[in-house]
Amino acid sequence: MRRxxxxxVLSGPSGAGKNSVMNAVFPTIPxxxxxxxxxxxxxxxxxxDGVDYFFRTEEEFDELIQQDKLLEYATFVGxxxxxxxxxxxxxxxxxxxxxMDIDIQGASQIRQKMPEAVFVFLLPxxxxxxxxxxTLRGSDAQGEIAKRLxxxxxxxxxxxxxxxxxxxxxxxxxxxxxxxxxxxxxSKVSRIDLAELQSLWEGRG
Amino acid sequence: MRRxxxxxVLSGPSGAGKNSVMNAVFPTIPxxxxxxxxxxxxxxxxxxDGVDYFFRTEEEFDELIQQDKLLEYATFVGxxxxxxxxxxxxxxxxxxxxxMDIDIQGASQIRQKMPEAVFVFLLPxxxxxxxxxxTLRGSDAQGEIAKRLxxxxxxxxxxxxxxxxxxxxxxxxxxxxxxxxxxxxxSKVSRIDLAELQSLWEGRG
Numbered sequence: 001m002r003r004x005x006x007x008x009v010l011s012g013p014s015g016a017g018k019n020s021v022m023n024a025v026f027p028t029i030p031x032x033x034x035x036x037x038x039x040x041x042x043x044x045x046x047x048x049d050g051v052d053y054f055f056r057t058e059e060e061f062d063e064l065i066q067q068d069k070l071l072e073y074a075t076f077v078g079x080x081x082x083x084x085x086x087x088x089x090x091x092x093x094x095x096x097x098x099x100m101d102i103d104i105q106g107a108s109q110i111r112q113k114m115p116e117a118v119f120v121f122l123l124p125x126x127x128x129x130x131x132x133x134x135t136l137r138g139s140d141a142q143g144e145i146a147k148r149l150x151x152x153x154x155x156x157x158x159x160x161x162x163x164x165x166x167x168x169x170x171x172x173x174x175x176x177x178x179x180x181x182x183x184x185x186x187s188k189v190s191r192i193d194l195a196e197l198q199s200l201w202e203g204r205g
Numbered sequence: 206m207r208r209x210x211x212x213x214v215l216s217g218p219s220g221a222g223k224n225s226v227m228n229a230v231f232p233t234i235p236x237x238x239x240x241x242x243x244x245x246x247x248x249x250x251x252x253x254d255g256v257d258y259f260f261r262t263e264e265e266f267d268e269l270i271q272q273d274k275l276l277e278y279a280t281f282v283g284x285x286x287x288x289x290x291x292x293x294x295x296x297x298x299x300x301x302x303x304x305m306d307i308d309i310q311g312a313s314q315i316r317q318k319m320p321e322a323v324f325v326f327l328l329p330x331x332x333x334x335x336x337x338x339x340t341l342r343g344s345d346a347q348g349e350i351a352k353r354l355x356x357x358x359x360x361x362x363x364x365x366x367x368x369x370x371x372x373x374x375x376x377x378x379x380x381x382x383x384x385x386x387x388x389x390x391x392s393k394v395s396r397i398d399l400a401e402l403q404s405l406w407e408g409r410g
Contacts, residue, residue, distance in 0.1 A: 001372075121394070127407055156403060164392045165402075167206075177392055184389035187369045187382055189326070197370075198361060202332055 001200060004191040005031075005092035007114060008099040008182060011107045012122030013152030015133040017168045018101045021122060024175035029182055033091045035100035038064060041079035054084070071113065074105035077147060081106060097182060104158045111161065118185050120178065121162040125169040127153070206405060209396040210236075210297035212319060213304040213387060216312045217327030218357030220338040222373045223306045226327060229380035234387055238296045240305035243269060246284035259289070276318065279310035282352060286311060302387060309363045316366065323390050325383065326367040330374040332358070 010018055026032060038054040040061050049055045056064070061080050064070050073082035083100055091098045102110070110117055124130040130152060134145045159165055164181050168174040185191070215223055231237060243259040245266050254260045261269070266285050269275050278287035288305055296303045307315070315322055329335040335357060339350045364370055369386050373379040390396070 123402075123406065126405070153407075156406060159394055159402070160399060162394050164389070165394050165397065166392060177388070180385045180389040181392060183382070184369070184385040187371060187386060189364055189367050189370050192370065194365060197328075197364070200331070201328065201361060 001196060002095055002193055003186060004193075005094060005096045005098070006185060006191060007035075007088060007092060007110070007117040008097060008185075009107050009110050009117050009119045010099060010101045010122060010178075011104050011119070011155070011158075011162070012168075013124065013130055013155055014148050015130050015137065015152075016122045016124045017133075017171065017174065018122055020171055021166075021168060021174050021178055022099060022101065024171060025179050025182070028179055029097070031096045032182065033087075033096050033098050035083055035088055035091075035098050037100065037102065038070070038073075038082045038084060039079060041081070072102065072106040072109035074103055074109070076103045076105070077144065077151070083110075097186070099182075104155050104161075108158075108161070116190075118181070119162040119164070120181060121159045121165040122174065122178075123156070123159070123165060123167050125167055206401060207300055207398055208391060209398075210299060210301045210303065211390060211396060212240075212293060212297060212315070212322040213302060213390075214312050214315050214322050214324045215304060215306045215327060215383075216309050216324070216360070216363075216367070217373075218329065218335055218360055219353050220335050220342065220357075221327045221329045222338075222376065222379065223327055225376055226371075226373060226379050226383055227304060227306065229376060230384050230387070233384055234302070236301045237387065238301050238303050240288055240293055240303050242305070242307065243275070243278075243287045243289060244284060246286070277307065277311040277314035279308055279314070281308050281310070282349065282356070288315075302391070304387075309360050309366075313363075313366070321395075323386070324367040324369070325386060326364045326370040327379065327383075328361070328364070328370060328372050330372055 012018055036050065036054060038056050038061065040056060040058050043055055047053065064082060065073060069085055070082040071085040071088055073080060081102065083102065088098050107119060111119065124133065131149055134140060134148060166174050166177045217223055241255065241259060243261050243266065245261060245263050248260055252258065269287060270278060274290055275287040276290040276293055278285060288307065293303050312324060316324065329338065336354055339345060339353060371379050371382045
Protein backbone atom coordinates (compact mmCIF):
# COMPACT_ATOMS: atom_id res chain seq x y z
CA MET A 1 0.00 0.00 0.00
CA ARG A 2 1.20 3.49 -0.81
CA ARG A 3 2.14 5.68 2.16
CA UNK A 4 3.07 9.32 2.37
CA UNK A 5 6.78 10.00 2.64
CA UNK A 6 8.13 12.03 5.51
CA UNK A 7 11.19 13.83 6.77
CA UNK A 8 13.33 12.80 9.75
CA VAL A 9 15.38 15.60 11.28
CA LEU A 10 18.31 14.37 13.35
CA SER A 11 20.05 16.83 15.66
CA GLY A 12 22.54 16.45 18.43
CA PRO A 13 25.87 17.81 19.63
CA SER A 14 28.86 17.54 17.34
CA GLY A 15 30.42 14.22 18.37
CA ALA A 16 27.12 12.58 19.34
CA GLY A 17 27.60 10.08 16.52
CA LYS A 18 24.92 11.22 14.07
CA ASN A 19 26.80 9.96 11.02
CA SER A 20 27.69 6.59 12.54
CA VAL A 21 24.11 5.99 13.62
CA MET A 22 22.70 6.99 10.22
CA ASN A 23 25.25 4.83 8.39
CA ALA A 24 24.24 1.82 10.50
CA VAL A 25 20.55 2.36 9.74
CA PHE A 26 20.72 2.99 5.99
CA PRO A 27 21.31 -0.59 4.80
CA THR A 28 18.33 -1.81 6.89
CA ILE A 29 15.58 0.48 5.56
CA PRO A 30 14.53 0.60 1.94
CA UNK A 31 13.37 4.01 0.68
CA UNK A 32 15.48 5.90 3.20
CA UNK A 33 17.28 8.80 1.50
CA UNK A 34 19.93 11.10 2.90
CA UNK A 35 19.52 14.82 2.39
CA UNK A 36 22.98 16.20 1.59
CA UNK A 37 23.50 19.65 3.11
CA UNK A 38 25.24 22.64 1.59
CA UNK A 39 27.99 24.24 3.67
CA UNK A 40 30.63 26.91 3.52
CA UNK A 41 32.82 24.89 5.92
CA UNK A 42 36.00 23.50 4.31
CA UNK A 43 35.97 19.69 3.80
CA UNK A 44 37.44 17.56 6.60
CA UNK A 45 39.86 14.81 5.61
CA UNK A 46 38.01 12.18 3.59
CA UNK A 47 34.85 14.21 3.03
CA UNK A 48 33.56 14.18 -0.54
CA ASP A 49 31.66 17.00 -2.26
CA GLY A 50 28.09 15.92 -3.05
CA VAL A 51 28.28 12.94 -0.68
CA ASP A 52 29.02 14.36 2.78
CA TYR A 53 28.16 17.95 1.88
CA PHE A 54 27.93 20.22 -1.09
CA PHE A 55 30.94 22.44 -0.34
CA ARG A 56 30.22 25.99 -1.56
CA THR A 57 31.73 29.46 -1.25
CA GLU A 58 30.05 32.23 0.73
CA GLU A 59 29.00 33.85 -2.55
CA GLU A 60 27.45 30.65 -3.88
CA PHE A 61 25.60 30.17 -0.60
CA ASP A 62 24.15 33.70 -0.80
CA GLU A 63 22.88 32.90 -4.27
CA LEU A 64 21.05 29.75 -3.08
CA ILE A 65 19.29 31.84 -0.42
CA GLN A 66 18.31 34.52 -2.90
CA GLN A 67 16.85 31.93 -5.29
CA ASP A 68 14.83 30.38 -2.42
CA LYS A 69 16.52 27.04 -2.98
CA LEU A 70 17.09 26.28 0.72
CA LEU A 71 14.59 24.73 3.10
CA GLU A 72 16.58 26.12 6.04
CA TYR A 73 19.99 27.58 6.72
CA ALA A 74 21.97 28.43 9.81
CA THR A 75 25.38 29.46 11.01
CA PHE A 76 27.34 27.15 13.32
CA VAL A 77 30.79 27.95 14.68
CA GLY A 78 31.40 30.47 11.92
CA UNK A 79 30.26 28.40 8.94
CA UNK A 80 26.92 28.30 7.15
CA UNK A 81 24.89 25.14 6.55
CA UNK A 82 21.72 24.75 4.51
CA UNK A 83 19.30 22.16 3.11
CA UNK A 84 18.50 22.06 -0.63
CA UNK A 85 14.69 22.19 -0.87
CA UNK A 86 13.93 20.40 -4.16
CA UNK A 87 15.50 17.06 -3.24
CA UNK A 88 13.52 16.74 0.02
CA UNK A 89 10.20 17.66 -1.56
CA UNK A 90 10.63 15.30 -4.51
CA UNK A 91 11.54 12.32 -2.31
CA UNK A 92 8.62 12.84 0.05
CA UNK A 93 6.24 13.20 -2.90
CA UNK A 94 7.53 9.82 -4.14
CA UNK A 95 6.73 8.15 -0.79
CA UNK A 96 10.32 7.98 0.42
CA UNK A 97 11.65 8.81 3.87
CA UNK A 98 14.30 11.53 3.90
CA UNK A 99 16.72 11.91 6.79
CA MET A 100 18.81 14.98 7.47
CA ASP A 101 21.38 15.88 10.04
CA ILE A 102 21.13 19.53 11.08
CA ASP A 103 21.80 21.71 14.07
CA ILE A 104 19.04 23.03 16.31
CA GLN A 105 18.78 26.36 14.52
CA GLY A 106 18.10 24.60 11.23
CA ALA A 107 15.74 22.15 12.93
CA SER A 108 13.77 25.04 14.34
CA GLN A 109 13.27 26.50 10.86
CA ILE A 110 12.16 23.09 9.54
CA ARG A 111 9.69 22.75 12.42
CA GLN A 112 7.99 25.98 11.37
CA LYS A 113 7.80 25.04 7.69
CA MET A 114 7.13 21.30 8.09
CA PRO A 115 5.57 20.57 11.50
CA GLU A 116 4.67 17.08 10.26
CA ALA A 117 8.37 16.15 10.09
CA VAL A 118 9.79 13.84 12.78
CA PHE A 119 12.38 15.38 15.09
CA VAL A 120 14.99 13.17 16.76
CA PHE A 121 17.67 14.33 19.21
CA LEU A 122 20.81 12.20 19.56
CA LEU A 123 22.80 12.54 22.73
CA PRO A 124 26.16 11.15 23.85
CA UNK A 125 25.82 9.39 27.23
CA UNK A 126 27.71 12.06 29.22
CA UNK A 127 29.48 15.35 28.73
CA UNK A 128 32.77 13.63 29.62
CA UNK A 129 32.23 11.02 26.90
CA UNK A 130 31.47 13.76 24.38
CA UNK A 131 34.69 15.58 25.25
CA UNK A 132 36.63 12.33 24.79
CA UNK A 133 35.08 11.71 21.37
CA UNK A 134 35.78 15.24 20.16
CA THR A 135 39.39 15.01 21.35
CA LEU A 136 39.92 11.58 19.75
CA ARG A 137 38.51 12.80 16.45
CA GLY A 138 41.44 15.21 16.36
CA SER A 139 39.89 17.41 13.69
CA ASP A 140 39.27 20.36 16.00
CA ALA A 141 41.66 22.56 17.94
CA GLN A 142 41.35 22.54 21.75
CA GLY A 143 39.67 25.95 21.78
CA GLU A 144 37.10 24.74 19.27
CA ILE A 145 36.34 21.67 21.42
CA ALA A 146 35.62 23.90 24.42
CA LYS A 147 33.32 25.99 22.22
CA ARG A 148 31.52 22.86 20.98
CA LEU A 149 31.06 21.52 24.54
CA UNK A 150 29.50 24.79 25.67
CA UNK A 151 27.28 24.76 22.57
CA UNK A 152 26.23 21.16 23.33
CA UNK A 153 25.02 22.11 26.77
CA UNK A 154 22.96 24.94 25.31
CA UNK A 155 21.58 22.57 22.66
CA UNK A 156 20.49 20.04 25.25
CA UNK A 157 18.02 22.63 26.57
CA UNK A 158 16.22 22.35 23.21
CA UNK A 159 15.53 18.60 23.44
CA UNK A 160 12.05 19.55 24.65
CA UNK A 161 11.16 20.70 21.11
CA UNK A 162 11.99 17.27 19.65
CA UNK A 163 9.70 14.25 19.30
CA UNK A 164 12.20 11.55 20.22
CA UNK A 165 15.55 11.32 21.91
CA UNK A 166 18.19 8.62 21.70
CA UNK A 167 21.19 8.20 23.99
CA UNK A 168 24.13 6.96 21.95
CA UNK A 169 25.86 4.90 24.62
CA UNK A 170 26.30 1.99 22.23
CA UNK A 171 26.19 2.41 18.45
CA UNK A 172 24.22 -0.75 17.62
CA UNK A 173 21.59 0.07 20.22
CA UNK A 174 21.26 3.70 19.14
CA UNK A 175 20.94 2.62 15.50
CA UNK A 176 18.26 0.09 16.45
CA UNK A 177 16.33 2.83 18.22
CA UNK A 178 16.50 5.15 15.22
CA UNK A 179 15.37 2.26 13.03
CA UNK A 180 12.41 1.60 15.36
CA UNK A 181 11.41 5.23 15.17
CA UNK A 182 11.52 5.34 11.37
CA UNK A 183 9.55 2.08 10.98
CA UNK A 184 7.06 3.04 13.64
CA UNK A 185 6.48 6.45 12.05
CA UNK A 186 5.79 4.65 8.77
CA SER A 187 2.86 2.92 10.53
CA LYS A 188 1.22 6.23 11.45
CA VAL A 189 -2.41 6.40 10.38
CA SER A 190 -1.76 9.96 9.21
CA ARG A 191 0.60 8.62 6.53
CA ILE A 192 -1.82 6.22 4.81
CA ASP A 193 -4.36 6.80 2.10
CA LEU A 194 -7.57 5.80 3.86
CA ALA A 195 -9.61 5.41 0.67
CA GLU A 196 -6.96 3.05 -0.70
CA LEU A 197 -6.86 1.10 2.57
CA GLN A 198 -10.63 0.55 2.56
CA SER A 199 -10.64 -0.40 -1.08
CA LEU A 200 -7.81 -2.91 -0.57
CA TRP A 201 -9.53 -4.37 2.45
CA GLU A 202 -12.78 -4.85 0.59
CA GLY A 203 -10.87 -6.63 -2.16
CA ARG A 204 -11.83 -4.02 -4.74
CA GLY A 205 -8.30 -2.53 -4.89
CA MET B 206 17.13 6.52 33.12
CA ARG B 207 13.63 6.58 34.49
CA ARG B 208 10.86 7.13 31.91
CA UNK B 209 7.16 7.67 32.32
CA UNK B 210 5.06 4.59 31.68
CA UNK B 211 2.29 4.68 29.14
CA UNK B 212 -0.73 2.81 27.88
CA UNK B 213 -1.04 1.09 24.49
CA VAL B 214 -4.59 0.55 23.31
CA LEU B 215 -4.91 -2.16 20.67
CA SER B 216 -8.15 -2.38 18.69
CA GLY B 217 -9.18 -4.23 15.59
CA PRO B 218 -11.88 -6.54 14.29
CA SER B 219 -12.50 -9.81 16.08
CA GLY B 220 -10.23 -12.24 14.20
CA ALA B 221 -7.58 -9.63 13.35
CA GLY B 222 -5.12 -11.55 15.52
CA LYS B 223 -4.75 -9.18 18.47
CA ASN B 224 -3.94 -11.96 20.95
CA SER B 225 -1.43 -13.70 18.67
CA VAL B 226 0.38 -10.45 17.96
CA MET B 227 0.50 -9.48 21.65
CA ASN B 228 1.71 -12.95 22.66
CA ALA B 229 4.54 -12.70 20.14
CA VAL B 230 5.61 -9.29 21.45
CA PHE B 231 5.48 -9.96 25.20
CA PRO B 232 8.67 -12.02 25.56
CA THR B 233 10.66 -9.37 23.65
CA ILE B 234 9.86 -6.31 25.75
CA PRO B 235 10.66 -6.00 29.45
CA UNK B 236 8.20 -3.95 31.51
CA UNK B 237 5.28 -4.68 29.17
CA UNK B 238 2.19 -5.60 31.18
CA UNK B 239 -1.15 -6.90 29.96
CA UNK B 240 -4.30 -5.27 31.23
CA UNK B 241 -6.79 -8.07 31.86
CA UNK B 242 -10.35 -7.00 31.05
CA UNK B 243 -13.53 -7.79 32.91
CA UNK B 244 -16.36 -9.30 30.86
CA UNK B 245 -19.82 -10.75 31.20
CA UNK B 246 -19.18 -13.01 28.19
CA UNK B 247 -18.94 -16.73 29.07
CA UNK B 248 -15.41 -18.19 28.79
CA UNK B 249 -14.43 -19.78 25.45
CA UNK B 250 -12.75 -23.16 25.52
CA UNK B 251 -9.34 -22.86 27.23
CA UNK B 252 -9.86 -19.34 28.57
CA UNK B 253 -8.82 -18.87 32.19
CA ASP B 254 -10.39 -16.43 34.68
CA GLY B 255 -7.91 -13.74 35.68
CA VAL B 256 -5.60 -14.53 32.75
CA ASP B 257 -7.66 -14.01 29.59
CA TYR B 258 -10.46 -12.10 31.31
CA PHE B 259 -12.03 -11.62 34.68
CA PHE B 260 -15.34 -13.40 34.03
CA ARG B 261 -18.11 -11.69 36.01
CA THR B 262 -21.91 -11.72 36.22
CA GLU B 263 -24.04 -8.80 35.07
CA GLU B 264 -24.64 -7.88 38.72
CA GLU B 265 -20.94 -7.90 39.57
CA PHE B 266 -20.21 -5.76 36.50
CA ASP B 267 -22.82 -3.19 37.59
CA GLU B 268 -21.13 -3.00 40.97
CA LEU B 269 -17.71 -2.26 39.41
CA ILE B 270 -19.27 0.63 37.47
CA GLN B 271 -20.98 2.03 40.55
CA GLN B 272 -17.71 1.92 42.52
CA ASP B 273 -15.90 3.76 39.69
CA LYS B 274 -13.47 0.86 39.35
CA LEU B 275 -13.51 0.80 35.52
CA LEU B 276 -11.43 2.96 33.21
CA GLU B 277 -13.89 2.24 30.40
CA TYR B 278 -16.65 -0.19 29.58
CA ALA B 279 -18.64 -1.08 26.51
CA THR B 280 -21.08 -3.59 25.12
CA PHE B 281 -20.07 -5.75 22.14
CA VAL B 282 -22.37 -8.31 20.53
CA GLY B 283 -24.50 -8.49 23.64
CA UNK B 284 -21.75 -8.80 26.26
CA UNK B 285 -20.10 -6.15 28.43
CA UNK B 286 -16.33 -5.58 28.63
CA UNK B 287 -14.45 -3.24 30.94
CA UNK B 288 -10.97 -2.25 32.08
CA UNK B 289 -10.05 -2.29 35.79
CA UNK B 290 -8.64 1.16 36.53
CA UNK B 291 -6.27 0.57 39.47
CA UNK B 292 -3.98 -1.90 37.69
CA UNK B 293 -3.37 0.42 34.73
CA UNK B 294 -2.68 3.48 36.87
CA UNK B 295 -0.29 1.64 39.19
CA UNK B 296 1.76 0.14 36.35
CA UNK B 297 2.10 3.47 34.54
CA UNK B 298 3.12 5.18 37.79
CA UNK B 299 5.85 2.52 38.13
CA UNK B 300 7.23 3.30 34.66
CA UNK B 301 5.81 0.20 32.97
CA UNK B 302 4.06 -0.02 29.62
CA UNK B 303 0.54 -1.42 29.79
CA UNK B 304 -1.15 -2.91 26.75
CA MET B 305 -4.86 -3.53 26.45
CA ASP B 306 -7.03 -5.05 23.80
CA ILE B 307 -10.39 -3.28 23.56
CA ASP B 308 -13.06 -2.53 21.01
CA ILE B 309 -13.47 0.90 19.45
CA GLN B 310 -16.16 2.01 21.92
CA GLY B 311 -13.82 1.35 24.85
CA ALA B 312 -10.91 2.94 22.99
CA SER B 313 -12.96 6.06 22.46
CA GLN B 314 -13.61 6.36 26.21
CA ILE B 315 -9.89 5.87 26.93
CA ARG B 316 -9.01 8.55 24.39
CA GLN B 317 -11.12 11.08 26.28
CA LYS B 318 -9.69 10.18 29.67
CA MET B 319 -6.09 9.51 28.60
CA PRO B 320 -5.28 11.33 25.37
CA GLU B 321 -1.58 10.63 25.98
CA ALA B 322 -2.17 6.89 25.47
CA VAL B 323 -1.00 5.28 22.22
CA PHE B 324 -3.74 3.95 19.94
CA VAL B 325 -2.98 1.10 17.54
CA PHE B 326 -5.42 -0.42 15.06
CA LEU B 327 -4.77 -3.98 13.89
CA LEU B 328 -6.31 -5.05 10.61
CA PRO B 329 -6.52 -8.40 8.83
CA UNK B 330 -5.25 -8.09 5.23
CA UNK B 331 -8.67 -8.44 3.59
CA UNK B 332 -12.30 -8.92 4.50
CA UNK B 333 -12.18 -12.37 2.85
CA UNK B 334 -9.23 -13.37 5.04
CA UNK B 335 -11.07 -12.18 8.15
CA UNK B 336 -14.13 -14.27 7.25
CA UNK B 337 -11.89 -17.31 6.78
CA UNK B 338 -10.24 -16.80 10.20
CA UNK B 339 -13.56 -16.38 11.98
CA THR B 340 -14.94 -19.52 10.33
CA LEU B 341 -11.81 -21.58 11.11
CA ARG B 342 -11.90 -20.50 14.74
CA GLY B 343 -15.23 -22.29 14.93
CA SER B 344 -16.26 -20.61 18.15
CA ASP B 345 -19.01 -18.50 16.60
CA ALA B 346 -22.22 -19.50 14.85
CA GLN B 347 -22.59 -18.47 11.19
CA GLY B 348 -25.04 -15.67 12.05
CA GLU B 349 -22.60 -14.27 14.58
CA ILE B 350 -19.79 -14.28 11.97
CA ALA B 351 -21.95 -12.21 9.60
CA LYS B 352 -22.63 -9.78 12.45
CA ARG B 353 -18.91 -9.55 13.27
CA LEU B 354 -17.99 -8.92 9.61
CA UNK B 355 -20.49 -6.07 9.36
CA UNK B 356 -19.17 -4.68 12.65
CA UNK B 357 -15.59 -4.91 11.34
CA UNK B 358 -16.43 -2.78 8.33
CA UNK B 359 -17.98 -0.16 10.59
CA UNK B 360 -14.93 -0.30 12.86
CA UNK B 361 -12.55 0.28 9.97
CA UNK B 362 -14.11 3.72 9.53
CA UNK B 363 -12.69 4.59 12.97
CA UNK B 364 -9.05 3.90 12.06
CA UNK B 365 -8.69 7.65 11.54
CA UNK B 366 -8.91 8.17 15.33
CA UNK B 367 -5.92 5.88 15.95
CA UNK B 368 -2.23 6.81 15.97
CA UNK B 369 -0.88 3.73 14.22
CA UNK B 370 -2.22 0.93 12.09
CA UNK B 371 -0.78 -2.51 11.42
CA UNK B 372 -1.89 -4.92 8.72
CA UNK B 373 -1.64 -8.46 10.07
CA UNK B 374 -0.82 -10.26 6.83
CA UNK B 375 1.98 -12.20 8.52
CA UNK B 376 2.15 -12.69 12.28
CA UNK B 377 5.92 -12.22 12.70
CA UNK B 378 5.85 -9.00 10.68
CA UNK B 379 2.82 -7.59 12.50
CA UNK B 380 4.43 -8.42 15.87
CA UNK B 381 7.66 -6.72 14.77
CA UNK B 382 5.68 -3.61 13.86
CA UNK B 383 3.91 -3.51 17.22
CA UNK B 384 7.28 -3.97 18.92
CA UNK B 385 8.74 -1.07 16.90
CA UNK B 386 5.85 1.15 17.94
CA UNK B 387 6.23 0.32 21.64
CA UNK B 388 10.02 0.84 21.63
CA UNK B 389 9.77 3.98 19.57
CA UNK B 390 7.12 5.43 21.87
CA UNK B 391 9.46 4.74 24.79
CA SER B 392 11.94 7.12 23.12
CA LYS B 393 9.47 10.00 23.10
CA VAL B 394 10.88 13.15 24.67
CA SER B 395 7.53 13.63 26.42
CA ARG B 396 8.18 10.47 28.46
CA ILE B 397 11.53 11.47 29.96
CA ASP B 398 12.35 13.44 33.06
CA LEU B 399 14.32 16.34 31.59
CA ALA B 400 15.87 17.41 34.88
CA GLU B 401 17.15 13.88 35.40
CA LEU B 402 18.46 13.71 31.82
CA GLN B 403 20.45 16.92 32.23
CA SER B 404 21.78 15.87 35.59
CA LEU B 405 22.90 12.47 34.22
CA TRP B 406 24.51 14.10 31.22
CA GLU B 407 26.47 16.51 33.35
CA GLY B 408 27.69 13.58 35.46
CA ARG B 409 26.03 14.97 38.56
CA GLY B 410 23.29 12.29 38.62
